[in-house]
Amino acid sequence: QVQLVESGGGLVQPGGSLRLSCAASGRTFSSRTMGWFRQTPGQERQFVAGITWSGGNTRYADSVKGRFTISRDNAKNTVYLQMNSLKPEDTAVYYCAATRTIGGSYVSTDENEYSTWGQGTQVTVSS
16 A cells, blocks of 8 residues: 655745655555645646656656656656646645556546655745
8 A cells, every 4th residue: 555745845936946745655666656736716627747767758748847846766766747838827735646557658637547656735926
């Protein structure tokens, strides 16, 4: 069983940067695709970025392409989301998640494919 804990959220000015981290416990972390999602009040959770177990494939929402970068360090059981050129519309609670299946070379944007979720970390972009 994988457990996830996010950190790194906070308040940042427009144009600024933040790096989110998601620390995982559990022996199968390195075998699972990982994703970052975000949610604002009254809205559905949205896919932001994902990375396959090997790090070989990544996928991004159109709204963050070119600004956000997902990466992982399987030796440290950690996945990261580097967020640059932040905009007020990036304000949300960010969640990391692990897929229910092991292996694979495809990053799903469907939250139903992800079985384990962290508690979330708030990111606020405001001047």
